[in-house]
Amino acid sequence: KTWKRRGDVLVGRSRTNFGSAIKLSRSGEVVAVAAPQDGSVGVNSGLVKLFYWNGTEWNDLGAIYGSFDSDYAGSAIDLDASGLKVAVGSPGRGVVDIFEWQGGTRWVSQRSFSVDVANVGIENRPV
Incomplete structure (x- = not known):
């Protein structure tokens, strides 16, 4: 067997660390790609982009953005088997947020877990 690329290369903005964390659903039809240094909301607030494979190309499933400066959202990510x-x-x-897909490009926060950031450095990722 050989590897074959599916669709076009997924490209993020430069200097965002896009692709530093990637997760696939069990079927391989949903992919989550992190860019923890994205600055769309604030300096290094971070984001996670999600895509769905429709059989011929990757479609945008939306993005989840960090809330504040230096959140580094997406430093660690995980996707359930269904990709939802x-x-x-x-x-x-010092937070892990769980989001669920609600259709279109809408991801809704379902739950948040926090840790004592005084005891966790940025290298100790909470996911």
């Missing part, structure tokens, strides 16, 4: 729930680690706040 994603855990997003934001070590700058």
